[in-house]
Amino acid sequence: MRSRAIRLLISHGILSALVLAMMLVAGSSVPLRAQGLRMPPHEKVVLKNGLTVLLLEKHGVPLIDISTIVKAGAVADPAGREGLASVTAELLRKGTKTRTAQQFSADLDYIGGSFEGDATSDYTVINAEFLTKDLARGLELFSDALLHPIFPEDETTKLLAQSADGIRAAKDDPQSVMFPYYDGYLYGSHPYARPASGDEISLAKIRRDDVAKFYETNYAPSNTIIAIAGEFNVDEIKSKLEQTFDSWPTRSVKSEALPPVTPAKSKRLLLIDKPDASQVYFAIGNTGVSATDPDRVAIRVVNTIFGGRFTSQLNEALRVESGYTYGAESFFDDRKVAGPFAIFSFTKNETTTPAIDLALQVLEKLHKDGVTEAQLKSAKSYIKGQFPPNIETSRQLARIIASHEFYGLGDDEINQLEAHVDAVTPEIARQVIQKHFPAENLVFVLIGKASAVGPAVKKYAQTQDTRPISDPGFWPAPAASKK
Amino acid sequence: MRKAKWNVFVPAVLCAALCLCSGATIALAQQQQEFPVATRTLKNGMKVLVQTDHNIPNIALYIFYRIGSRNERPGTTGISHFFEHMMFNGAKKYGPGDLDKVMEANGGSNNAYTTRDVTVYQDWFPRSAMPLIFDIESDRIRDLSFDPAKIKSEREVVASERRLSVDNENSGVLDEQLWATSFIAHPYQWPVIGWMSDIEHWTIADLKHHFEMGYAPNNATMVVVGDVSPEEIFKLCETYIEPIPTHDPPPPVTTVEPDQMGERRLVVHKPAQLPLLMLGYHIPQTNNADFYALNVLRTILFQGESSRMYQRLVDKDQIALDVQSQAEPAFDSTMLEVVAQPKQGIDPQQCEKAIYEELDRASNTPVSDKELEKAKNIRLVEFYRQMRTINGRANTIGTYEVFFGDYNKLFDAAKNYSAVSKEDILRVAKTYFGANNRTVATLVPEATPKAAQ
Numbered sequence: 001m002r003s004r005a006i007r008l009l010i011s012h013g014i015l016s017a018l019v020l021a022m023m024l025v026a027g028s029s030v031p032l033r034a035q036g037l038r039m040p041p042h043e044k045v046v047l048k049n050g051l052t053v054l055l056l057e058k059h060g061v062p063l064i065d066i067s068t069i070v071k072a073g074a075v076a077d078p079a080g081r082e083g084l085a086s087v088t089a090e091l092l093r094k095g096t097k098t099r100t101a102q103q104f105s106a107d108l109d110y111i112g113g114s115f116e117g118d119a120t121s122d123y124t125v126i127n128a129e130f131l132t133k134d135l136a137r138g139l140e141l142f143s144d145a146l147l148h149p150i151f152p153e154d155e156t157t158k159l160l161a162q163s164a165d166g167i168r169a170a171k172d173d174p175q176s177v178m179f180p181y182y183d184g185y186l187y188g189s190h191p192y193a194r195p196a197s198g199d200e201i202s203l204a205k206i207r208r209d210d211v212a213k214f215y216e217t218n219y220a221p222s223n224t225i226i227a228i229a230g231e232f233n234v235d236e237i238k239s240k241l242e243q244t245f246d247s248w249p250t251r252s253v254k255s256e257a258l259p260p261v262t263p264a265k266s267k268r269l270l271l272i273d274k275p276d277a278s279q280v281y282f283a284i285g286n287t288g289v290s291a292t293d294p295d296r297v298a299i300r301v302v303n304t305i306f307g308g309r310f311t312s313q314l315n316e317a318l319r320v321e322s323g324y325t326y327g328a329e330s331f332f333d334d335r336k337v338a339g340p341f342a343i344f345s346f347t348k349n350e351t352t353t354p355a356i357d358l359a360l361q362v363l364e365k366l367h368k369d370g371v372t373e374a375q376l377k378s379a380k381s382y383i384k385g386q387f388p389p390n391i392e393t394s395r396q397l398a399r400i401i402a403s404h405e406f407y408g409l410g411d412d413e414i415n416q417l418e419a420h421v422d423a424v425t426p427e428i429a430r431q432v433i434q435k436h437f438p439a440e441n442l443v444f445v446l447i448g449k450a451s452a453v454g455p456a457v458k459k460y461a462q463t464q465d466t467r468p469i470s471d472p473g474f475w476p477a478p479a480a481s482k483k
Numbered sequence: 484m485r486k487a488k489w490n491v492f493v494p495a496v497l498c499a500a501l502c503l504c505s506g507a508t509i510a511l512a513q514q515q516q517e518f519p520v521a522t523r524t525l526k527n528g529m530k531v532l533v534q535t536d537h538n539i540p541n542i543a544l545y546i547f548y549r550i551g552s553r554n555e556r557p558g559t560t561g562i563s564h565f566f567e568h569m570m571f572n573g574a575k576k577y578g579p580g581d582l583d584k585v586m587e588a589n590g591g592s593n594n595a596y597t598t599r600d601v602t603v604y605q606d607w608f609p610r611s612a613m614p615l616i617f618d619i620e621s622d623r624i625r626d627l628s629f630d631p632a633k634i635k636s637e638r639e640v641v642a643s644e645r646r647l648s649v650d651n652e653n654s655g656v657l658d659e660q661l662w663a664t665s666f667i668a669h670p671y672q673w674p675v676i677g678w679m680s681d682i683e684h685w686t687i688a689d690l691k692h693h694f695e696m697g698y699a700p701n702n703a704t705m706v707v708v709g710d711v712s713p714e715e716i717f718k719l720c721e722t723y724i725e726p727i728p729t730h731d732p733p734p735p736v737t738t739v740e741p742d743q744m745g746e747r748r749l750v751v752h753k754p755a756q757l758p759l760l761m762l763g764y765h766i767p768q769t770n771n772a773d774f775y776a777l778n779v780l781r782t783i784l785f786q787g788e789s790s791r792m793y794q795r796l797v798d799k800d801q802i803a804l805d806v807q808s809q810a811e812p813a814f815d816s817t818m819l820e821v822v823a824q825p826k827q828g829i830d831p832q833q834c835e836k837a838i839y840e841e842l843d844r845a846s847n848t849p850v851s852d853k854e855l856e857k858a859k860n861i862r863l864v865e866f867y868r869q870m871r872t873i874n875g876r877a878n879t880i881g882t883y884e885v886f887f888g889d890y891n892k893l894f895d896a897a898k899n900y901s902a903v904s905k906e907d908i909l910r911v912a913k914t915y916f917g918a919n920n921r922t923v924a925t926l927v928p929e930a931t932p933k934a935a936q
Contacts, residue, residue: 060538061867102789102798109787110857112864131864162797162804165826168756169804172653276754279646310592311583320580323639326647348646378588385590385609388539393871470756 036418037387039411042401043234045241049250050222053241054401056229058394062132064230066142067398069406070124071225072218074196075258075336081206083198087159088214089117089124092145094155099144101155113138115145119196121183122336123406124218129395132231135240143244149215156208164203171469174274174281174447175346182283182445184475185270185465186340190261193476200472220251227402230394261338263287264443267461273450274469280448281346282356286438288341291334291407297420298432299332304379305371306330306362306437307343313362318345324355332436336407341438349452356444356460367439370430380421387417518870520880520890521713525725528701532880532890533713536873542709543877544606544616547885550697551600552677553670553815554733559689561677564597565641566693570604571595572633575626579633582619589615599671600814601885602697607874610710617723624703625727627694629687638682645676654822657751657761657926664749665763665818665922669740700724702732706881708873740765740816747922755928760831762821762838763922764915769812769886775899776907777819777915781808782858783850783908784841785821789857791845796837802829806838812886819915831925839918846912849905862900 042056070089077084093108093115094101108115113130126146130138170176180195187193198206226245228237263286289299300308307314307330318328328345343363347355371379391397391414404413444460446453447469458464467475521533551563571593573579586593591608606616649655659674666672676682705724707716743765767773784791785808788798796803806823823834869875884890892899 061871063864063867063871102794105788109789110853110860112857112861131867158798158801161801161826165757165804168827169824172755172757174651175647278650279643309587311580311587316580319640321636323636324643326640326644346647347643378584381590382587382592385541385612386592386607388541388609389607389872389874392539392873395871 037384037391037414039391039414040397042229042397043238044405045238047221047242047245049246049248050220051245051248052225052405053238053245054225054227054405055234055238055241056227056394056397056401057232057234058229058397059231060394062231063394064130064132064135064138064228064232065393065395065398066126066128067227067229067395067402068126068128068146069225069227069402070126070219071223071253071255071406072214073119073123074121074194075191076214076218076256077191077194077198077202078210080202081198081210082194082202083163083196084206084210084214085119085124085218086196086198087156087163087203087206088151088211089119089126090163091151091156091159091211092117092126092149094159095150095152096144097148097150101152104141104145107137108141111137113141115142117145121192121194121196121339125399125402127395127399135232135237139240139244146219147245147248151208151211151215153208156211160203160206163198164200167197167200167203174272174277174279174469177469177474178281178283178344178445178447179340179342180474181270181272181447182285182342182443183340185268185445186264186285186287186443187261188476190259192261192335192337192339195474199474202473216251218253220253221245221248222250223253223255225402225405227398227405229398229401258337261287263338263438264441266441266463267443268463269444269446269457269461269465270475271450271454271457271464271466272445272447272469273454273466274447275449275451277349277447277449279346279348280352280446280453281344282352282359282444282446282448283342283344284356284359284442284444285330285340285342286441286443287338288332289334289339289436290337291339292409293334293436295432295436296334297417298424298428299436301376301379301383301421301424302366302371302429302432302437303330303332304383305375306366309379309382313366314343314345314359317358317362318347318355322355322358324351324358328359341436349449352446352448352453353456353459356457360442363437363439366433366437370426370433373426376424376426376429380424383421384418518876518894522890523713523717523720525700525720527725527727527729528699529703529705529720529724530884531705531707531716531720531724532884533706533711533716534708534876534880535710535712536708536876537710539873540610540710541873542606542608542610542613542707542711543873544608544620545706545877545881546604546620547704547706547881548602548604548697549600549702549814549885550602550693550733551598552673552675553599553736554697555670555673557673558681559677559685559693560673560681561641561675562681562685562689562693563602563697564675564677565637565682565685566690566697567595567597567602567604568637568641569629569634569690570623570627572637573628573630574623575628576622577619578628579630582623585615586612586619591616597675598811599675599817600812603878603881605874605877613711613715614719617719621723621727624698624700624724627698629690631687634687634690641676642679642682645679645682649674649676650679653753653755653759653926654761656753657759657924658820660749660751661761661763661820661922661924662818664747664924665743665765666740669738669815670736671740671813671815671817695730696733699730699732700727701729704881704884706877706884708877708880736815743920743922745919749922749924751924751926752929753926754930755926757827758825758829758831758928759926760823760825760834761924762835763818763924764821764920766810766817766819766915768815768817770888773907773911773914775896776903776911777810778862779855779858779900779903780845780850780908780911781810781819782861783854784808784845786858786861791841792838795841796823796834800833800837802826802833802837806834812882814886831927835923842912842916846909846916850908855903855905855908859900859903863897866896
């Protein structure tokens with residue numbers, strides 16, 4: 001549910017990294033009706049070179065999915081070279097020791113396979129998929145890109161230019177760039193401020209050598225998790241994987257701990273001016289929680305009531321009762337350390353302050369009134385009833401087990417989900433609201449026509465910033481430009 | 484372009500049921516056994532298709548109504564889609580707001596989408612919610628209410644949806660203009676969401692008329708996939724759906740779009756950082772025999788980074804970020820769209836020229852054996868990608884049933900694709916990709932207006 005707003009970004013071709021992070025948080029299990037939700041059995045093998053391999057046999061359709069996490073995401077991008085993790089992952093398939101980019105695509109497409117690399121804030125992710133009958137060829141292609149990329153100069157230049165233009169195109173569609181602006185403005189000097197996609201300025205500074213260095217520093221067996229799920233025999237595939245990846249030489253990787261996140265301590269508002277916009281898009285919130293926060297299930301239950309489904313308090317108020325918008329929602333994007341929390345919606349220029357006022361009232365009411373037994377009962381049924389389709393396919397399961405391994409979460413994330421959901425009481429909800437749903441020090445990011453909405457939104461925060469959407473970069477003004 | 488009740492956040496999985504679906508030479512008998520479908524036609528004329536799948540303890544239920552924006556008239560464009568929204572806003576037993584609240588409190592969720600041809604309602608729910616879902620569906624098919632206050636606020640919701648997906652989204656604007664220019668007679672010319680002035684002006688009487696016209700059980704097909712047996716579903720249908728009386732379906736759409744006799748061009752000037760190019764070619768309705776050859780050709784031209792268009796425009800000439808094609812299922816002669824996103828500083832006409840050269844090549848020289856095999860392999864994988872979820876299956880089975888008149892065509896697709904020859908591909912390329920048959924839409928960026936300080 002939380003991935004909904006972000007999922008918009010993916011359809012516009014860039015920034016898809018964000019999506020994965022969010023979809024993964026869901027958790028999973030394959031449910032035998034009588035037993036409740038259960039994670040299907042899976043196996044973990046650590047090869048001699050330190051590579052973690054996860055195997056999950058899943059029958060139904062003859063497809064195999066690989067989800068690989070390299071433990072270096074946008075947070076590992078050097079300042080001024082934002083987007084490097086993402087570009088490195090995208091370039092894996094653009095030339096190997098034995099294949100040109102064109103040969104790789106031809107071989108991959110011939111079997112109807114897919115291969116894509118991208119980065120989230122926390123990690124790099126590389127996903128591949130092919131038919132079971134093409135296992136040998138699919139695995140060979142996948143390992144070729146992962147282990148033997150050469151990052152040709154011309155392919156690197158080409159991709160960087162395309163990525164920068166992709167950001168320019170995305171800025172023509174305001175909602176698709178809301179969250180890079182929001183993260184930038186909310187997180188300030190913390191690495192979570194960095195746009196995983198990079199921006200027009202940082203992408204222009206990246207060179208082929210930066211990419212090669214990023215790969216050599218971070219792509220090592222001990223820093224990598226390969227999850228594979230689908231229609232295969234575990235024992236057979238295990239030996240194939242060992243043969244394929246045993247030769248990947250060990251390399252030591254030094255990992256830097258992320259600095260802790262400091263929530264915003266005062267109200268701030270950023271208005272991104274898009275002078276032709278007839279609708280204003282807004283995100284309001286503060287920092288949220290980490291993927292391992294002990295309150296995460298209770299937060300999910302409360303957020304379902306507040307802004308996580310069609311009949312949520314936010315959507316009821318802003319859409320169903322008032323007609324201000326086509327949709328309003330809230331989400332927590334759980335990451336290694338506290339990820340963002342946001343309320344997100346949009347409305348025509350004329351109803352900007354009535355809609356924002358109403359969203360703030362709904363938040364205030366949540367703090368004042370808490371949630372009722374009846375609301376909890378409904379949200380619990382909803383979460384439990386809607387969960388199974390999150391663990392329906394081998395693609396979903398591969399991504400979930402890889403992400404759980406990365407964040408240090410176990411199968412109980414799914415096996416105990418129903419029990420943890422059921423355990424939430426109005427009192428627990430009250431505590432969770434006080435602790436995790438921001439009340440006072442809200443950060444506002446708006447994209448809209450400044451001349452139409454600027455004066456009215458001054459009331460929300462003393463600190464105000466404005467910049468044209470046509471200015472390169474997101475926020476803050478890229479460090480590189482100051483150098 | 485489809486419009487949905489709750490599309491802001493809707494997963495992208497529903498897209499492209501037809502364009503992507505099908506198999507290659509792998510035994511289709513085997514596919515049919517893998518995915519058996521039980522069917523029954525109720526006494527009131529509604530056809531019900533059920534496929535059991537115990538992978539997860541959930542069910543996807545789709546109801547396809549054969550009514551969309553092609554059944555509208557000038558002045559009330561967009562009313563099918565608006566009506567789709569009203570189907571969630573109260574009936575006799577479940578009043579305004581009740582449907583969503585009751586469904587979610589029982590673990591279910593819903594959505595709907597409207598196209599030029601159909602309106603489709605979707606419910607996703609755990610087994611335990613099964614009788615309730617049927618009670619809700621029968622209530623709104625039989626006894627929808629028209630609350631003036633709800634109509635007023637929902638009108639604003641749809642206006643916001645239009646601002647989101649058309650007015651503030653360049654591809655939305657250009658797509659709308661392309662259809663309006665390519666079609667001069669047939670109702671495919673207006674947008675599914677409707678012109679803004681129509682959204683502002685339709686009346687309760689228009690809505691009631693639309694309901695009476697389209698929402699007959701004999702104008703609908705139900706598809707259920709998931710953790711349930713056909714017998715259970717048929718029994719629920721007998722109780723809840725079968726008593727709903729039959730009535731006349733919408734009058735046939737008799738207007739035939741005349742042949743296009745020369746290229747049409749249009750330009751949209753709009754503040755933007757990058758230009759945009761869309762081309763439209765008239766192609767036959769979905770159940771035409773050329774469907775398969777056209778899809779194989781589209782796969783060779785557009786799908787994957789080894790496709791001809793990607794290789795040419797994105798990789799070699801480096802004039803575009805992306806080039807794609809789309810063709811939605813349609814009852815009548817429709818349009819194949821090509822969308823190219825030129826790079827910054829590139830004249831869209833450069834992209835046009837490269838696209839035409841590739842289309843000419845496909846019309847004059849046979850594709851290679853390897854390309855043909857590749858396209859068939861891709862179609863097979865896409866078949867399994869759609870069949871891996873109960874949601875994908877319900878949508879795909881329903882789409883084949885409604886647009887081909889027989890869901891079995893889904894399982895025949897493998898055979899039909901493998902029968903496509905190089906000569907067929909040459910013929911369809913020549914037939915449909917001529918200059919006289921195309922409409923060219925270009926978005927030209929204009930300087931951003933200075934904010935009034």
